[in-house]
Amino acid sequence: MVATPVRTEKRLTIQTGNIAPDTTAIRSLDWDRDRFDIEFGLQNGTTYNSFIIRGEKLALVDTSHEKFRQLYLDTLTGLIDPKDIDYLFITHTEPDHSGLVKDILQLAPQAVVVGSKVALQFLENMVHQPFEKLVVKNGDTVDLGKGHEFTFINAPNLHWPDTIFSYDKGTQTLFTCDAFGMHYCSDALFDEDLGAIAPDYRFYYDCLMGPNARSVLSAMKRMDALGEIKMVANGHGPLLLHNVGELLDRYQKWSKAKAKAEKTVAVFYVSDYGYSDRVSQAIAHGIAKTDVAVEMVDLKSSDPQEVQELVSRCAGLVVGMPSISGEYAEETAATIGTILAASKKKQVIGMFESYGDDDEPIDPLLRKFRDAGLKEIFPSIRLKDTPTELTYQLCEEAGTDMGQWLTREKAVKQMKALDTDLDQAMGRLSGGLYIITAKKGEIKGAMLASWVTQASFEPLGFTIAVAKDRAIESLMQVGDRFVLNILEEGNYQSLMKHFLKRFKPGEDRFEGVKTQVAKNGSPILTEALAYLECEVGSRMECDDHWIVYSKVEIGRVSKADALTAIHHRKVGNHY
Template sequence: MVALTQLTQVIPNPGRLTIETVEIAPQTTAIRCLDWDRERFDIEFGLRNGTTYNSFLIQAEKVALVDTSHRKFEELYLEVVAGLIDPTKIDYLIISHTEPDHSGLVKNILELAPSITVVGAKVAIQFLENMVHQPFKSMQVKSGERLDLGNGHELEFISAPNLHWPDTILTYDHKTCTLYTCDVFGMHYCDDHTYDENITLIEEDFHYYYDCLMGPNARSVLAALKRIEKLDIRTVATGHGPLLQHYISEWLGRYQNWSLEQAKTETLVALFYIEDYGHSEHLVRSIAHGCAKTGVAVELVDLNSAEPQEVRELVAQASGLVIAMPPQSSVMIQAALSTILAAVHKKQAIGLLESGGGDDEPVYPLRNKFQELGLTEAFPPILVKEIPTQATEQLCDEAGTDMGQWLTRDRTIKQIKSINTELEKALGRISTGLYIITAKKGEIQSAMLASWVTQASLEPLGVAIAVSKDRAIESLMHVGDRFVLNVLEEGKYQGLMKHFLKRFAPGADRFAGVKTYPAKNESPVLAEALAYMECEITSRMDCGDHWVIYSTVQTGRVANLHALTAAHHRKIGNHY
């Protein structure tokens, strides 16, 4: 047994940030960045025990750094890395996924080691190109591919999309039997123990983390577990919390059981595409994002690598299907289409996308086949002949939302009927104003009628708005985004209200026939509005089926000082 050494470096810091370096296997060092006092992590978590950001250094004949850390550790982390190795000697930087808490210091590493090769999934490399804004050497890897570092350290990559980002990969070192998992199997927990010695101390945080991050992608969890089931795993090197070593089978078993239970109750949309064919993968992911906003599960399947039995089983389980039209010249892909057609049933919804590959299967003959089999078309065929733009992505996102809303309509009606009658009447007595939220980002713009709006602060001047998670405009309402809050006028709001309440087709212009002019932040101001305010979003809070968006108010104007804001009175409080 190789003796392992531990060095903990504690540097006084007002935010109680410390770094622990631990040799966890031969030629393998964990760099654990301990954030003792963090109370909240993004929107999802209220933290009781802080968190950690774990990074790993493998020093064989070739040197690999697995993930970096959060930007708040910039000075401490770079100092520790430089103490372990000359950064210019690092050959590979493996990106498990590009979420900022793990890739926040990628740009710094590239500056210190300009000849380094960044290794990641295709989507991860694309994301990084937009993040660092500088050229770098890269290696795109797929599931099953390997990278030999020498001295027996052969790294195998395992695709784990949607856990919990679309670009996630796991990395397995065949010499040390260490599985590097980033977010998967992690937890937000910070203490002096490197490993999971005390299961009772951390199991509640482990479960909470799963519920918040992994539970919504239960089917993807099961797919990842299947891909690693034959590996001899002796250490799970997580991206957050203690490393798993003492109770690995117990932790993985819990993921399996929780995910099986969750998958039984989920409404599923299966999305089929061909990687590297046309714009298939990119646009399908936009549709998947729109579906996920409505609370349905999504499963993305590359028909090039999917087994016929896997396709058959997935189609049988799915409530909705999306197909990015594959090349008609491929015999294997035609066989996959035949498998899908043989497995569908008339209670399912279907959506088709022509992805711009040049040799696409004709969309309308296939559409007719699905209609003859009794499937409901969730959105009209999307035809993409040119390079996708932001508008194309918005169209696909909205198409996915339409599919998700169609599939969950019965659940929504059931929820409306389930609330206590007296309670819903009481809630309905909370009166509000009437407003139109308008937003523009790049070449895309959107709008929604809102009534859950209130002033939320005096210093700074700020407003809070509740936005349903399945609204099209939600994609334009993130921290840093800007919008206009248009106030409707009592007695003059009916026309605008009727216009913005109607159902728009995916990608449709919300402002057709409505007089507008641009605000300073470029969002549309409605010419008929009583008043408007230009706002910038500073935070979002998860409130179940809605986001509560808090924004500071930059500027505003009233068109008629003597008019009143339109008032909204409901009879019941469990739906709009």
Template sequence: MVLLTDRTQKRLTIQTEEITADTTTIRSLDWDRDRFDIEFGLQNGTTYNSFIIRGEKTALVDTSHEKFRQLYLDTLTGIIDPKEIDYLIISHTEPDHSGLVKDVLALAPQATVVGSKVAIQFLEDFVHQPFERRIVKNGDKLDLGNGHELEFVIAPNLHWPDTIFTFDHKTQTLYTCDAFGMHYCSDSIFDEDLAAIEADYQFYYECLMAPNARSVVSALKRMGELPQISTIATGHGPLLHHNVVELTGRYRQWSQAQTKGETTVAVFYVSDYGYSDRLSQSLAKGITKTGVAVEMVDLKSADPQEVQELVGRSSGLVIATPPAASATAQTAIGTVLAAAKDKQTVGIFESYGGDDEPVDPLVSKFRELGLRVAFPAIRIKDTPNELTYQLCEEAGTDLGQLLTRDRNIKQKKSLDNDLEKALGRISGGLYIITAKKSEVTGAMLASWVSQASFQPLGFTIAVAKDRAIESLMQVGDRFVLNVLEEGNYQGLMKHFLKRFPPGADRFAGIKTQPAENGSPILTDALAYMECEVASRMDCSDHWIVYSTVQSGRVSKPDALTAVHHRKVGNYY
């Protein structure tokens, strides 16, 4: 069943379906949403998935985004009398899943809210009214009758500190909310078309789960203690049924690779305060792009002993300014300061919560302890926008590169000298990639470019994973490939080779004009092509980005492309 709204600008629909025995999904389809959460771009919209499980008693797992209020409540009451809902299970309290909890409780005041201790605490601040509650721990069970015995798995930081999974033993369905999901909106309930969804699945992991890779590994271990899982009912995108083993295996592979890093950065934030969570996720994403492991900790619910242990084994610390009035967060900051040690690296950013702890005294305290500051403190004077999140991601990348600099130098010296020289004899042209997505722009000097197909016209680019522009080159993104001219490339090459500070305008002082796809064309380039990313392949420390060409032009037909020769092949 599908219900359409009367909105013409943004398509919002509801889809309901029996997905297994006694179980109905209510999927809120947000077709045109193009930004989400930590402000990463969406190519295919998203969904918010809710579920009804009927035994002798009835449980509702999660709700929906508040933008679907009337549609969702009309659909819910059309399926079930709210007075028959015995339990409202909260996988976690982020508003896109719990935005209608207060509305559901108004219709079903008899329902018992089931969640982790942290989730119940968060809901008390959100609902502002008494409600029946049941706090669950890992391994706790809830019997709905008729074989529907629910078992709870604690999965903190996936990607909020209050997350739980719910496993229905009768249907072998695991309800995981954010984990194993993707921002992908379609009429398909399940994951039968793996090729169509795998790029969005991996991009979602990189943005939301990679910064919590250690928590992913812990959750997978707990999932391994359950009986066979036949379906994973996610909170976003299609449900996993046809490719459960394959897709959970990818999470395991990606997360194990992420946690093998010798270097760890602890990122401290306050999950329900200002923009602390979103900003910290952007910083964490930038750090993980450099191959550095990240562990995220909510200052509001942090265990002092765990904080002390984490700080002690971390090479870097990133801290969101907590609310000055929060005694719990202030105590946690005190624990961080007490455990911090000389030669660690630190970064501080404002949360824009209205009552932030002042930045400068906090920075000074860490300096006095002998820590080096990785990037200038990020001060936010207006509501964070796309440029703010880009600034945070680039600051995180700078921190990660600072921590891995010595290791990378050692690796460069480790190759056989003859092999280095032989590999360096592979020559390439000189190009500038330029991209723009909404207000965010980027550019990169590239030499690993090669035509890859005739029909359609296409080529590949190797993009290092820690390059800032990498976030603007996801499947479906558009950019311009600018070809540099032999004998007339030094100015552009020198400009785009320099290191830009986080958030800096790459095009300051450079002549450009807009392409049809919105990306900058370099006026002094020999030629340009407007392109679209078609696919990406993971190649260790680079992405191989295959792109198709929509249009192009040569400004000097008789001129030649600039060619780049390297002396060695193990670094640029």
């Protein structure tokens, strides 16, 4: 299993390695990519993984991003003659994995393209040329010979509506593309260093898989019938070989926790139309940060009966506007009609534009939902320009607002129910008053905090407890930088009042507040007693909070003789 990196000047490299008998990985390493589809920041770049399996017949599993066109094609043709490709397995049609399908088919017109029915439909509209195809569904097999018999597993919405896994019985390797991956770029072909990859593996799950937790569990249930899985050949990051059981168990645990939620929101979008899929993913991520389950549905490929059943049991709906023309206009219009007919009073609704060529207008449909008794929970997201980081921040915050609104009664009930001697005793744990401020790219955030404790001398470090549904949580991943502003006793009321208020999605938290810019780029509150510039070193998960350990880089006090503001509570079950 020897890996051979080939470097270029643009920090786009290709790595090849034999990962199992007759099986070669081609990994396109995107070292400097700092965002994925804009809405999710990356700390360690990413990779796009493709695989060659040589039996008596030859199969290629996925391709690569179009930015790697020449590098990838040169590498592929150096390993095989494209005319020898019998099958091209398409796990799903997202462009970072299928971006070079048209190029491959030009080199290998004889190849049979294998994928789910939906994937092949999408692919026909992408490549605009005829090709041989084979539709596979759950349990179907393709035998390459020499023991390489592939079984296919339906895995829709992980995280694309047309996703399908494939399992090579000969090598006991499961090819999963987006699932069980991570945006982590390194020369390591496999997951030897679990500690190094764990934060990125979790962040990737939270952003892309967590909103589809029930779909994760459904796919993993189907995986149980395959037998032993020795390796997971994913589409992003190092392949899973040394910690397969542990990392699959984590998906199971995280997904079960999310699927237990009492309330569910259905998010309807149109894959690969305008920015519908990206906007919907950001909203879903915001919802999933609260104690609310999310189920995502592609309007182009949904089953009417399943849509009707889902809508009838949901507490909230989010609808992305489809095109009023085009190939799928009739199907999407019919699904919108099904959603409207199945919706009911006391549900909440949120809507967004897709910024495609001819979005259906929001207002006429929104009026129909209102007339049916649904409550609009966040202002409709109307895209007038190409979405930016700030747009996706607004989308995530809108989703979090929806989730918090749906769980408000539970939160109030919990606060009232725990007014016990123990709870009052816990409330006597006092803390200082601080405001965390952070900036990543265009996105800025702030949060009032009192659960802050020094945790180490060398290096200087402390911990902060951050609730999972806080907007700033996304800006406090491992490697992120922020400022801890320490408030002054007797001189904190105005800042505390400002940052305690509820901000609208996308609203500037710092409007009207005096700030300076820290060396790490985050805002420093001019009226704070002191500040510390910090970097997140690690995170530990608790039930409803993240414990964030951070290392201190720079600090300064404005008044040497002043004291830190102290926060005293009466009970321990809420702030």
